[in-house]
Each structure stands twice: as C-alpha cells, then as structure tokens.
Amino acid sequence: MTFTINFCLLSWIVLATAMELLMVVVVIGQQLFPPASHLTSQIFPEFIDTLKPENETFYYRFFILSAFAMQLGALAILHRRLEEKSLTPSLKFRATAEALWLFFLVSVAFKIIVYQPRYQLALHGFVFLLIGCFLHKIFFHRCQIVLREARNFIEREANASALRTLLTVGSFLWIAAIIIIVNPQAVVARFFIGEQFHHNDSFIMGPVWVVASGLIPNWDVISQYGFGFPYIIERLVQWRGGVSYESVLSVMVTMTMLYYIGWFWLLRRWLNSIALALAVLTLGIKWQMFHPGVYPFVFTYGSTTPVRFIMDIFFFACLYRHLVTGKQYWFWVIGIIAGIQAWYLTSEGVYLTLAWWFYAGWLFIESVLANGWFQLKPWRYLVLAFMMPFVSAFILFFVSAKQAVFQPMFWANMQEFSRYFFSGFGVMPMTTNLTDREFGAALMGFLFPMVYVATIIVASILIYQKIVSRVALMAVILAVYGLGFYYYYVTRSTLTSYLVGSLPFAWIIGFWLKCLGQQWSKQWRRRIYLILLTGACYALLTTHLFIAYPNILNWSHNPCTDPLVAMPLKNGQPYFNHLFRDTPQGFKFNINVLGQANDGLQSEKDFSSDEALIEFYHQASDFHEDVALIQKYSSPGQRVPLVSSFEIRILMDAHRRPYFYYFPLIISRPMTMRSLAKTSIYTIDQLKKTTDTLEQDRPPYVFMEKIFMVRPLPDYFYQEYTSFLLLTDYILKHYEPMEGAQYLVVLKRKENV
C-alpha cells in the first residue's frame, strides 16, 4: 500500500511538473519563435485562411518526452525508497503544492483564452504565477518552513482572539473595497453613453424625481417597481446635496455596501465562524453582483441590486434576535418590516410577507401542539400576525400617498405592470436556457427550488429532533423567502437571472456547511473554512465582471475605458451606444438635429481615459439651451409636457415637474442620432391615457425634440414606432412650433383644434 501511495504521488508530481514546464516552453516559444510558414508566399489568396502555422506539435512532443524523462529520473533516484512510509508526507506536501500551482495556472490559462480579446491582464497573471511556481520549486524547503510556521501561528490558541478581530475588521474592509466605486462620475458617464440611462431611468431616477418634485408615485406619475423606495432614496439623496445621477448612484452603492456588511455581521453571529461567514458572503456577492446577466456593471440595472430587497437584512436580523432572545417585540418588528418592504417595493414585500406568515404559522403550530387547539392566545396572535404586514404597509402608504390610497385608481396603477407580467408580457419560459444550450445555467436554475424545498423539510425535522438549535429556523425561513424570490426567475428565465435572488441560496449553503463542519475536528473545520474562503475569493477575483468593476481593487485607473479591464459585448463589438449602433439605415434620416450626416456615436476606443469620458459626458449632456427654453415657457413647480430623450435630466436641470403619467415617456437614445425614438407606451390604453390627459388639460406649450417633427414618414415607420408616431402625430396636429433651442422645440397649442 505504501508503495502504491508513494508511486502515485510521485507520478502525479512528475506529470504536474511536466505540464508546468510545458507552459514555460509555450510562453517562451510564443515570444521567441512565433509560428511562421514559408508557404505564405506560395499559397493563393483564396486558400490563405487555411494556412495557420503553429508550434503545437513541438510542444506536444516536448511534453511527452519531458514527462517520460522526469519519470525515469525520479524513479532512478527514488525507486528504492518507494516502500518507505517516511517518504509519504513529503511527497504528499509536494503533490498538493503541485496540484495547487497547476490548478491556478490552468485556470488562468483558461481565462486567457476565454477573455479574448481582453486577455492581457490574465496573461500577466499567468507569467507571474509561472515564475512563482518555479521559485517555489527552488525554495521549496524554505516555503515549507514558512507555511508550517504560518499554520502554527494561525492554529495557536493564544493568537485566536487577535486573529478573529483582524479577520473581522479585514472583512468589513474587504466588503467595502469590493463595492465602493472610486469614480462615480465616470460610471454615470458610462451609463449615459453605454445605454443612455435606460434601465435606471425607469427603475429609480424617474420615481425619485417624481417624489423630489412633490408628486405621488403611481398616482401622478408611474413608479413601475414599487411605491416607497423613491421616498427613501430621495431622502438619502437630499442629504448628499440633491437629486442627481451621481448622488443616486452613490446612495445605491452605499446601501449595497451596508446591506452586505449587515449580512456579514448577521452570518458571523448565526454561523459562529468568521471564515465561513465571509466565504459564503463572498460567494453571495460574486453570484449576485457579478453574473453575466448584469453585464457590464451591476448598478447599470439598479433593480437587480440589493437596493431592491434591502429590508430583508433587517427582517432576518430581527428574526435572529427573536430566535436567540425569544423577546416578543422582535417578533412584531419582523412583521412590520415585511410590511415596510411591501410599501418599499411590492414584489419582494410579498416574499418577505410569505416568509413572515410561514414563521408565524410555525410558532402557532408549536404553540397549539404544546398547549392544545383551544387556547385563544395563539389564534389571536395568528390573526394579528396575518394582519401585521398589511397594517404597517397601509400606514406607510397613507402617510406618503395621503388620500390617494382610498382611490381604486391608485391601486389599479400599483398593479398595472405586475398584471402585464402575470399575463405573459416580458415573460421568458423556464426552458429558455435549454433551448439556448446554456446547460449549466439551466441546471443551476432547476437546482435552486429543489435545495430550498429540501432545506425546509430536512432543517425542520432537525430542529424538531433537537439536533440543531432553534436558530436553524432561520435557514427554513430563508428557504421560504428564497422560494418566493425565485418567482423572478420562473417568470423571466433569462440566462443567470436566478442569481439576482441568489443570496438566500448562498446563506443556506453556509448553513449546511456549518452543519457538515460540526462533524469534523476543530482543526480541520478551520482549515476547510479557510480553504472555502480562499476559493470564494479566487472565484470572485477572477470573474471578468469583477475585474471590470470600478472599485479600489481595479487594476486600471481608467476602468470604464481601459481595454485592459473594460469588457466589450460578447460579440466583440463596443459596449458604448450598443443599443442603437445597429439601427437599420431605413429608419435613419440624412442628417441629424445638428445638421451632421452621422450619428456621432462614440465607442470605448474614442476615449483615452475616464476623465476624457467624463468630459464628453459633460458636453453631450449639456442641455442648458433647452433648459432655458423650458424655463422661459413654464413657471417653477409647473408640470412640463416634454417629449424627448433624457427628459429626466432636462427636467431636473430645469427644476420642473414631469407632466406625463408614463415617465420617462421616451426611451432615450443619443441626441445626435438621425432617427426617431421609442416610447414606454405599450398598449392602446396607455396611449389613450396619455393623449386624454393632453386633451383634458390642454397645456399651452409642449416641448419636443426637433427631429421628432419630421414628416411625412413612410408607412413602415408606423409599424416600428407605432405609439411614438401616434403620440407625436397628435401633438403635431394640435400644436404648432414656436421657438427652437439646441435639441428641443416648443410647440404652442393651436386655437380651435
């Protein structure tokens, strides 16, 4: 047996070293002897694509021969000692080291290839690792001593307290370093040029400006995702100096950071292990913030960030306190928080409410099992618990929306988009990933609910059998909450969208690892948790989306424009202006609003640095002439009918309220484009609501982009831009142009029309 173990370890070391040596040869070979062929001048051009000179045959043979030679050499030296037990530990150590080096090298080599054409950073990493790998071989014994001493230092009980403090402080710093954005202006500039604020305008900027200008969401103006969050964000933004894209972004980032710090604090207490808590938290951050569905940057889609479900940290923190202390008031606070989340953002409020009801139901059953069915108190508590989220939410609605809450229209507006969604609008079937042949994503997508259901069942029994303490109930409630959150993926099953709500899943993994860890010795538990932490950090640090994230850990000072880190689209095309780059020529006019014969679309390579990008943003978003026009024809506090791209930005600059219920009305595209724009009006009813408002109010002036006045247009424009053209046709019929500015024109209502 000893021989077999030693022989296998030795063979592995030889094989791994041969592979590492091959990597060195490949790196040197590609630099010094790039593949060339004398056939290049001999081949006819029509066949030139078939000619791809390479050195792979040489590398292949080198690998085989070096492996055989090293095996021969190793056996020649060690064959007499292979039966010795004393040889095993040193071989084991070396084999593990080789396995680790090889893993890192292969993983980085893999990244070099899949990161194409942005592989430079991975290449640097590869060379660095390769040097490290061979230095480690040379100074193997010294490294062994250092590692052993480090291990002893970590495992010494006397150091435990100091290390725990260090790790805790380090964890907070780590979370902050991951999430905090160094240059918010550059990021906003990228929002502007990347997707013209599209997602954040509809999710957050529109509703926040509505609230800031004194209007009521979903009564005066739509707030598609929920009611309360614009109030909170607006309040926080005001503390930071007023509503602007930069301040809203900063608030979102801060909320996200605090959310994760909160969860770290909670997980650390719940799981009673800093390393495990930080490992699952890092995994959670990697999944939630850096999955392909949020390319290129999670805050581009504010609705996929923890801002959406921020109350859950308070919910679970209170739940934890209730489970630990058993104090009644924590119980009621949980219900209140569920209600607050429902007020804040409807869908996640519903999921937290479900989780709350489940918990209340659990306690009710516990109570009746202990005291019988005919005690009044449990029933009273059950009814109260059922009511609690409704009551707390309603109070908040009343405080913020006042009398509107008693109007059926308000509640109809609240449900408008969820009604569309449940009727199949914007829905993707769960088989999408399979038909797109994204099998990994599909499998993970199906795995989530199974794990949740299994957790509810198994953890419940473990609690009842007293194998785990009652605090494990948090895993059950997390699973219920996770099942609710999973609706997001059930209805809109695109690629990795299940990862948007993946945090409960990550926390549950932490729970099961903790349960599993109890079966190991303390020493091994600590080691495994540290390995898991390292693995999670490695996974995070090598994710391309993380490398591109503009935080303090970014390798570049210009993360938004530097090709070293900034990601292009999957097909290699530039990300900037990607939504409009492929607009068909048939839908374009000869010149744009400035009289230029091009669209003025920039791409990443047009900017030498993030500062240049910011400079461009300031220039391109300078609407002062148009703002002055609006201010000239409207008074402060007035609702201004504006039909234009970047309407939120313009209205904010002009300090005017939005007029239309569907706000933003226009899906922004660059102002310099030679094309029309689309609207956020999807149905005839929505269009009617918009034109009816104009018909009833008869505002004397309407502001509109100049280029929107181009008429007549071919019929096929009406197929593509139906709602936009019907709306602008109405305006052009009832209004006439009066005065123009840079991009906008003011139209005055015609008499007797």
Place this chain on the structure above:
Amino acid sequence: MLIIKEIDQADRLLLRNICWLTWLAIAESLQLTILVIVVSQFILIKTPTFIQHLFPANLNDVRPERGILFYQIFVAVALLIAAVLIGIRYQRLRIDQISPSLKSFVLVVTSGLVSQLFAAFKWITSPALAWPKILFYFALVATIGCQIFLPELKAALSKAVQLWKASSFVQKQVIKLGMEIVFLLGLGFALFGLDMNKVLARDFAVDQFYHFDGFIMSSTWAWLQGCVPNVDVISQYSLLLPVIIGSIAKWMGGLSYLHVDEILMAMTGIYLLLAYTFMRSWLKNRLIAVFGILLFVKWNFFHWGVTPIIWMLPGVIPVRYIFDVAVLWLIFKDLKTPALLYRGSAALLCGLAMAYMVDTGLYLTAAFGAYVGLNIFLYWSSKDRLRRLIEAAVLLILAIGIWWIVWYSLVGPWIFIKTFWSNVTEHIALFLNGWGALPIYDGLKERNFFAFVMGLVIPIVYVATAMVTASMVFLKKAHQKWLLTTVMALYGLLIYHYFIIRSAVSSYYVVCLPFVFILCFWINEFIPTLKGKLRLRIQVALVGWAVVALFSNQLFVYYPNIFNLAGYDWKPEIQFYRQEFQFQKDAALIQKFSKPGEAAPLISSFETQILIDANRKPFFYYFPLITSRFMSAQLIGGTYVHTRARMIKTLNQLETAKPAYVFVEKRLFNHTLPERFYQYFQTVSLLMDYLHNQYTSYEEGQYLVALKRR
C-alpha cells in the same frame, strides 16, 4: 448562534431516513408536476385581454405560460408529501431503517424521473426529433405503472433471478453467447443496415463528394485506368488503399460510389468485430468489451466533427488505421506466450500499414518498436541481450522491407526516383507547414469547453498511463502484460498528432480507439476492488449508459439506418441526388472527342464521376482538380491547386502535352457567374485565362463545353 449537537448512531439513522423521505417527497412532487404539465398541454391558455390593446411591435414580448402555477404545485406538493410521509413515520425515524421495499420504490421513482427528464431535455433541445416524445410518454406511463404494480414487478424479477440461478453452467453460457450474438447483430444492423441511397444522397447534398473524391474515389479510378499513383496522378492519402478498393470494386462489377461505400463499410465492420473480440479476449470481460465497443462507436461514428454522416468523410473512419488492432493483438499474444511468429507477424503488418498509409503506418510501427525496445530494456541484464537486439533490427528491416516491396510492386522503378518521393511527401510538407492546421484552443474560443477539456485530457491520460504501467512493470509490481497498455498509450500519443495539428472540435474522436482501450483497461482493473454485487451493477450501468448515449445521439438519430429514429423524410434529398448526379450527355461529349484509353483533360465539378461514365483516364496530376459544386447552382467551389507550384505543374502539363481537346465546365469558361467569383477564385481565373488564350469553344454538352486547341 447556531448550535449543532454531537451526532450519535441514532441521529445518523434519523438523517439517513430523512434524506430518503425528503428525496421521495421531491421526486413524487416532480412527477406530479410533470403530469400536470403534460395534461395542461391539452388545455389552451386563455389569451390575456390586454393583448388586444398591445401595439404590434410589442406582441413578440407576450408569452403567456403557466410556469408560476407549475412552480407552486411543485413546492406545495413536495412540502405536503414530506409532511405526510414524515408524519406517518415520525416516531420510528430514529429507530427503524426505512424498509427495503420503500427504498426500491424510491429507486423506481428516481429512475423513471431521470428517464422522463432526459427525454424532456432532448425534446426541448431538439424539438424536430420524434423519439424523445415517444420516450417521454413511455417513461411517464412506465414510471406510474411501476409505482402501482411494484410488488408484482418485484415478484417477477425475483422469479427471473431464481430461474437464472437454477440454470446450469452450460445453459448460462449459451444464454450469454446468445445475448452477445444478439448485441453484435443489433449493432451491425444499427451501423450497417443502411439504405445506401440515403447515404449517397446525403453525401452529395452536403459535401458533393468532396472528401470522398479526395480521399479515395479519384485515385482509385486513376489506378484502375492504369495511372501510376503519385507519378501520373496524385494519391494523397494512400498508395495501397486505392488498389485494394479498386480491385474489390472491379470484382463487384465496376467502380462506383455505391460499391466503394459498401467496401469501406465492410472493412469497418470487420475492424469493429476484431476490436470487440480483441477486447473480450484481452480483458476477459464481456460487459466491459461491450461497453468499450459501444463507446468507440459513439465517439468515432457520431461526434460533431463527422456531421452529418461519417461515410461522407472516409478519411476519418477506422479504415485509416485498419491494421492497429491486429498488431496490438499480436503483441498481446506475444506477451502471453513470447514467440517470434507473433513479433514477426506484427512487423509484417506494420510494414503493410506503412505501405497502406504512411502516417498511421509509421505511428503503428513506432509503437511496435517501442514494445520491442521495452522488452529489450526489461531483459537488459539477461544473457540473450544481443539476440534480442539483432532480432529487433531484423524486425525493423522486415517492416521497412515489406513497405518497400509493396510500393515497388505498385509503382515499379519510380520508387528510386526523387520525383516520386517529393510527390509522396508533398501534402505532408504542406500539412507540417501549417496547411489546414488549427490551434488546440480553437474550440475554447467558441466556448466548446467540454470538447477542449477532452482534447487535453486524452494525451494526459496517455502519458500518465504509459508512465504508470511501464514503471510498474519495470519495478516488478505489475504483470508484464501491462506493457500492452503502455504500447497502447504510446500508440495513442502518436496517432494523436492528428488532433494536435488539426484541432477541430471533437476531431480527437477520430483517433480515440487507444483511449477507449485504456479506459476499459483501467475500469477492468478497478472493478475487482469493488464489493460483489456492485461489480455487476456498475458494469451493467456502464453498458446502459453507453447504449442510451449512443441511441440518443443527434447524429445517430439522423443516421439512415433501419431505425430512422428522427422520422426524417429522405425522399426529396434522394430525388435531388438522382436528378443532379446525371452526366451522360457530358460523358458522351468526352467520348466523342477522345479515344478509349486516352487521358481526357477535364476541368469540372464531379470530374471523377464524369470520367467514370465516359470511361476515360484522368489527364491532370491533381485529380480531382476542381472542388465540386452542384452543376445547376450559380457557384464555384475553387480548385485543388493550392500553391503556385501546383499551378505551374498543371499549366505545364497542358503546355507540354498540348491536348487537342479540353473539356471544361461552361460556368467556368463562359464567365456567366458574377464577377466576384472569378476575382475570389484566382486559381480558376488563371486556368480559364490560359484556356481562353490557347483554346476555342467547339461543342457543348449539358454542363461541359469541348474546347479545341487553336
């Protein structure tokens, strides 16, 4: 904080029981959800009213579905079943193990679910296929049926097991043999029970016989017409193969695509049978041999690199390396009972292999040489070292001698002339200089991760196997027979050059037989370390997996065998082939302006078939000269004149021989296609320019025009 108590024996039992019951709850819930999904397919989803108010441009965003309902059913039912199951058994969870009958029930449900999910997966990812639907419904009904009639099913099974146990040794052997024959016949029917019209039609429709002509057809026709291979006409892949195929085809009634396909299939069939019997005899394990041959068939015949049908690409079928199994068998025999006869026969076959196809022959000879060398080193300290060295030299001379004798018999004194050798090595030189090469990470760029990993794993397994087995034999820790595995690994490494140079996705499966052998070897070594019943179960599972993997493979499903699993309608394709592949009029034109036995200078798509129809010898050294495209299409496929040297050689042939008539495709000569074609295909333009200068149009056939020298 979370506190978990120390787990004792009773807790472990509880945990095991909970896991079984939880899985049962989830599985039953999944089963019910699947049933609900199936039923709901027959109930139309009511169109939401708001759709009528939606603008047409947004209609594509509406996809009404019942996903939420199904999801809710799954969750609710799983929790309900779990509550009921655990409620019933709650008191006994710590005391009793759940009964074996419940375990069987869980296994039945799980197997049924796996089958249903697998069929559903195939149904979703390949909606055009007919079989996944059938399998899905069958699995659904079978799973439900098995759950209801589980006791009866178990009784029947145990009766069958008892009957098996009660049968005598001879009866058992007869049954096993019968099953083996049934398996081989079944596999034979699946692979070779083909409708040849479909095979030819597909080859024509997809490839226009491009690979077929280049690999075998043209060189065989040239040889049958008396041309010397690689002297008069190129024979890119092999000198001997055209002779073998040509001779058999002549005996069958003449050269045709049909006959050549049939010969190649017969050769492949024999090869597979040999590989199977070799594995059976080597590993002494029927099931592993069955697994191995199924795996090889699945990988080699039905991987993406041979889309849509392997017979379209004769260069990648086992005919390419047909002698290897025989040589390995001889080495195996020699390892069992060392005899010069075996080694000599192996050397002879190696010589034949080199004469047959240079690259694979050299690899095989090198592997055999490694075997001889390892044997010498193994007995280095013995007295007969010198005899062994001399014997090795003789064997090497024998192999090379056979190669040269065979070639001499084919080309005569040309074998001593430099031109012949430069012709033989012409294509190899191109290949080694990067012609047709692809980087090994090519698949990775296209995100074919599995293919890429497999491409790397295979040589690592070979190297590791060679290292381990050889070392173990030399350290006297393993039987000398393990050297066969070393030789296989070395042969695998050598033949793997095919993939290293041309790393197209999954093309490593073309040369995967040594890998299959090695995989089977390690499995066979691993299985005896398992406990009694588990051994058989794992082997059966492996065979089962291989069968399912083969039968569910997309290419196999569309394979034109008797099963026709895809339910594909082949008629239009066959009709198209019959209509398009008719060249009698053009063959008559050639016959009119050339004499029998005369070389006819033909520059046209499908030149091989036209010359066969006209019964004329090819004129050009590069034959085929033109990459075929459908005659009725407005396309050009280019030429085989890849280099300037080839162009000079071709034009020199015309200039030296000055043939009175040249036959050329009208669409090439008359310049009737858009100008971009002639600009892109410079080689075509150069040839046509020459013809326009030296020849004039004389008479037209259907697709060809006869040109007369000015």
